[in-house]
Amino acid sequence: MTRYIVSRLGITIVMAVLATLVIFLIANTVPGDPVLAQLGDVAASNKEFVAEWRAKFGLDLPLWHRYLIFLYGLIHGDLGISIASQRPVLDDIVQFAPATLELATIGFVLALLVGIPLGIVAAVWRDTWVDHIARVVSLIGVSSPTFWLAFIMLAVFYGGLEIAPGPGQLDPIALAPDRVTGLLLIDTVIAGDWGTFRDAAAHLVLPSIVLAAATLGLITRTTRASMLESIQQDYVRVARAKGLRKSTIILGHVFPNALIPVVTLGGLAYAQLLSGAVMTETIFSWPGLGLYTFRSAAALDFPAIMGITLVVALVYLLINLMIDISYAYLDPRVMR
């Protein structure tokens, strides 16, 4: 067991170092010129100014030298200075992360609350109208483009019916609470400001529904397939023979056994939501990592792009490591 975990850990570390190389190469060998993108035509035509700018951000050094500087900085927790915001990238990420964490968590919980029961009933009443509805709902969830769904939600509930607040985390006139955790729902409670709490909660409704829609399909289908697999096991026959009630069998025996694939896929889906729902955040002007990623990419802000991609890749690697290790506990055969 220890040997398996150590070897997985070793692989993860090697992958992390390789990931830094990949990110560095993408940011540094591609044709787009960050200086031109940042300075604009007038300033970019001034050769001296451009050279000074390049020197300031170390863009005049050879490639391998810049990679070593990049690595050295990483070890010291330095992701570089964002060209657009002129602040350390790590500070930017720390500032934008809580909004994403809040939105992703609520969207994910919403998807679980709807998706798991839907998957269960679809499996229990397989091939009936319930199953068909669950199938169509999950397929539509997976098939609708997030950015369009977000637009429709805003157009109907904000523009049309005027029962939901517009984009953003808070009303423009609302006063943000003192930043303690960065999570608005928690910070407002700490400040005891219930008016702002309600405002923040109301602003979360539409984006979290949009975010949940795509994940919902995945959760529903995985739950259904996994439940169908478990229902056919012998222990279900035994439980039937003992005369247990159907609801006890389904919820007490089949469901816990069917949960493992749901947990695995759900974990990956959550990781994906955490990495910043680029589309949803961009449309709802949600000040999270997704919006930050998009803005940095559009401005060719390479330190920021490198930093955010790297952080997200590390989170991914870490979650994959945790999944691998949990497999070892759930199914010892993987350690062969």
Added chain:
Amino acid sequence: MSAVTDAPVTQRAVAPVATRAQRWRRRYGLPAMGTLIVLIWIVVAITAPLLSPHDPNMVDVTNRLKPPSGAHWLGTDALGRDVFTRLLFGSRISLTTGFVVVIVGALFGTLLGGIAAFARGKIEEAIMRLTDLVLCFPPIILALAIAAALGIGTTNTIIAMLVVWWPKFARLAHSMVLTQRSQEYVEAAIVAGFGPARILFRHIIPNSVGPLIVLVTLDVGNAIITFAGLSFLGLGVVPPTAEWGSMVAEGRELVAQWWVATFPGFCILTIVLGFNFLGDGVRDWLDPKAMKR
């Protein structure tokens, strides 16, 4: 497993005998619908210039943001261009990018995965670690970074998507070929003196092709949505090219003129839904276990 265990738990109150038509609908209904939707869009894409009442890029500011009417069936956008016409032409970009990304990605990935599983040793290790490396990035963010770095344009966006697209095919092909390798017919082929390339391309790959086809079908919709998304973010097509994702972007502030953004998004939904219905059906046909369900 058996119907005996099955019946009590998933029992149906009444089990009327299904007619032939009902059985057909239950088994082939959604895939047939998917095929129909996809075929309609392919025909539209090919015949767009014949079907469209206007020029997709003709700017007419005197007629801007007109609601749907007899002259402009789905209204006009902020530059007075006919939305319906642009929708028809947009299908071309979406279908092309969807097919190109998935087919090229699948070919490249399958080839690499197949070679890895067949060669074993250092080559396998190198290819599969490279696959893992790309898979450790969230696809949309990596594609976004590459697309931004390469610059705006359909070809550049397709390249960016291809970089993140091939690994899943490599992984699937790798595991499929590994399974096939240990089959007796492969040993027989080796004994018969066939070369590795012939065994790989003529025997192993044709036998592993089922799950790959499922993944390809399900993936075209996925690729179309991703391209439209990148386009929506301004990284896809160069204006004024008619493309559904960028059309939604142009209309995203126009809540009162809902027709500008609503229809292109709906087109994306239908085409992706079509491919997903189709992929679902293909999976059921090729997977006997799923069929029984």
